Amino acid sequence: MAAADRDAPLELSGEDLDGKPVDLADLRGKPVVINVWWSECPPCRVEQPDLNEAAAELGDKVSFLGLNIRDSSAEKGLAFTRNFDVAYPSIYSPDGSALLSFAGTLNPRSIPSTVVLDSQGRVAASVQGRIPTTQTLLSLVDVVLGE
Amino acid sequence: MTDVQWETLSNQGVAAAGVVYFLALLAYAVQWAALRDVPVRQAVAAGGGAPVVDVEVADEGTGDRAAMSGRLGLLLTGIGALAHAIALLGRGIAADPNRVPWGNMYEFTLSGTFVVVALFLATTSRWRLSWLGPIVVGFVLCVLLADVLWLYEPVAPLTEALESYWLVIHVVAAVIATGAFTLGGITSMLYLLKARSTKETGYLARLPELPALDRIAYRMHAFGFPVWTFGVLISGPIWAHQAWSSYWNWDPKEVWAFITWVVYAAYLHARATAGWRGRNAALLALVGVATLWFNFIGINFFSTTSQHSYAKGAAQERSVVLRVATAPVDVAQEVRVVVRADHARA
């Protein structure tokens, strides 16, 4: 999505799986990759290593943020992040209310979904369903980084 | 009176209605037996086809006896209907909380047969339907018997989904239309029998002329059809929408109600435009009444998934359970939805 067509910056805040506050506004200035997941979703489990790889590759240039929905408890989400060595935090939103902030933009509509925000926090790209490869995500992010 | 007493009263009412209907049937039998060998005097009235079943026979004694027993039959039918009404009332009051007496098949049949009798009583003098008496009473008696023998259920509260005033409206309309269609079906059947019969005496010969039978059948159907339309295509969907979230679910009961509607629409259409009177129309009417009664009774045995399966106790909730069980979280399906939606937008 071209920079000019993008909607207003996204407002999103909540608590992560450990109960610490997270606010998207604190991550402005860098592109942000948001991944929507839950622990019992098979495609999420398959794509998590790819996401980890992308996060490691991009390092400080990009922030990553998970968005856990549907898990019946934060502990269950934590078991997942522990098991898959997820290095970035995830907002815990079991009722999916966090997703309502995306309404009207490239709205995540399936689990998993991945959304790339530009450095101003505007939705620049989204992948519905599992990301095909690490490279797909990296090239999406590269476009945003190159602006 | 306590609920238990009301329930007993209802059962006694059904029994009394059955006995009185049986006596009415006997009275009618006497009437028609008396007239059996008397040849029918041909109608001379202008225009032809006026019902001439009024007892005018040569032999005074036979005539009086027939007229007496005919009146007695009608009177007994009326008394039976009264007992029938009390049975229905008792059924409704016996339930806690009080409710309309059509929460299960037993009660629906009880109401349906009552409407058949009531419609007959309401129209008999106006349309001169006294000849229909024995058939109506015989039919109702058989159905009531079957109802008590096979469909009886003790009084019980309604399942949650049935607790709606739309139930009252929807079922009242369905029952009234069922009664009218049944009477229409009986008349059409008599039409076909009479059309084949060449006898000069007996029951068939004493029926009104064919055009008159055809017209009476048409009127029954013309009355029943709008009521059915209202019950099945207006109040039914409104209620379905409130209870199950979509107004039309292609539930087997709905499908057959729709089929019945289409058949009767074809009947009226055929009469109005294609000039199908008489035999063809009567055949179509019989198909209609067959789909109606199949829907009422038959489909319950063919389909277990019907949301109308109040035939068995807690089936209403069973179907809810089934629906829940069919809804596993299917991530793939959601992805498919999204892909399609994206295409539509692109």
Added chain:
Amino acid sequence: MTQLDRRPSDDRQATALPPDLNARELARWSWRQLTSMRTALVLLLLLALAAIPGSVIPQEDVDSLAVSQWRDNHPRLAPIWDRLDLFSVYGSVWFSAIYILLMISLVGCIIPRLFVYARALRARPPRAPRNLSRLPEHTAYETDEDPEVVLARAAQALRRRRYRVALDEGADSVDAERGHLREAGNLVFHLAVIVVLVGVAVGSLFGYKGGVIMYNGADYGFSNNLTQYDDFAPGSLFDPAVMEPFSFSITDFDVDWITDGPRAGMARKFVAHLDYTTEPGAETRQYDLKVNHPLAIGGTEVFLIGHGYAPVITIRDGDGNIAQSGPTVFLPTNARTFESFGVVKAPDAQPTQIGLEGTFYPTFTMGKDADGKLTMPASAWGDALDPLVSLNVYTGDVGLDNGTSASVYVLDKSKAEQVTKPNGQPFRMDLRPGESVELPDGMGSVTFEGLERWNKIQISRTPGKLVALTGVVAALLGLLGSLFVRPRRLWVRARRRDDGTTLVEVARLDRSSGGDPETGRSELAAIVAALRQDREATP
């Protein structure tokens, strides 16, 4: 005579194929066939016939579980049925073909009739046929009045009877007609059928219907977003962007258990207390959601469909970490006792994944056979008076790691292994709330913490439903008009005869089906009486 009997509609009868014809004539002929009454009739009956299979064969849209069972039981027939679309009759090409043809036939029939009707409304009542005495309903009387006087009085009497009347200067008859509303009703009915279909089509193309199972409690909630649904059935032109951004949670759920009588044990009076907001940031409102009383938010409606239990089960893995906690939906297998089946998965347990599968009994009891011996465990009651979960344990791969979708209500045991006791018997645990069991081989432990409840909520958006409702009500009104308005024509002719007297003839033509000769006769008699009475009144 025959001319009079014909109605506009009768003009459109199927005709034989003309012997030699070009493409244009063929098209004309096909159109006439399609829009003929007989074809419409055949299509109607065909529609009824075509609807039958869908009521006997399970339908994908109605009950997909029944369909898959049917497929399993009839492996030979299923592919054939599939090819014939018999699992989705009402969306199939052949079913659609019938009703689309019917619609075309209907439109083709109704449009010319609209013009005919418009003309008929303005036209004068048809002139009296030459020989009135040949009409089936007629009568006559003699008088010594002038014909003009009789005719003027007849015109007045007929107007009073709400006839449209034409009396030409110098003519020997009054021509009258009434009952145009019948054809109007007819037309309204047919047009309304089209409106209904449009409404239904809009609903099924742009609407959606979805279900979700929600835990009770303010901690759990639902936001109207595709990811939140358990099942979702969109129309083919549905756009997710129209989904209204409301959210709600079920703060509390009431249910009444009937304790005596024939339906003892049945649950009634379900009330789910909702807190909802119409959009993020809007104020929170309350609603008591009941069966038959949906909550409408904008164009979307929320329905209470079912309820059940969600045992809260915690699994600690071999490392002592919590691998699973929180409630899990157990689906009732018995609607009366709420004996329920469920699956708990801990795919992230270490060192090995853990899966639990088993039964929940709200009021645990041991069933007894006829001899009074204890047999199978069972639930005595739907209310949770003595809850117990009985679980089997599986380990290995619980089937969530191959990337393909899996049902949360099913444990894929193809790569999982059942945990057994040293004697080879399955390791089974029966837990009451608060109880905990250590799993063998240092796998961890399982605790039954307590009980939550869930509700099955249905959410649907059906645009066009008011259009459909309006259509069907209009159809009913039209139907009443077309069935009960009796169009008829009436003529009064007065002619001076050679002997100086005047012969007045009155004839009537009933143009509806099912007209009663009795009413015809009585109307004629009433008119004649009016004509003569008026005379006595004016000496």
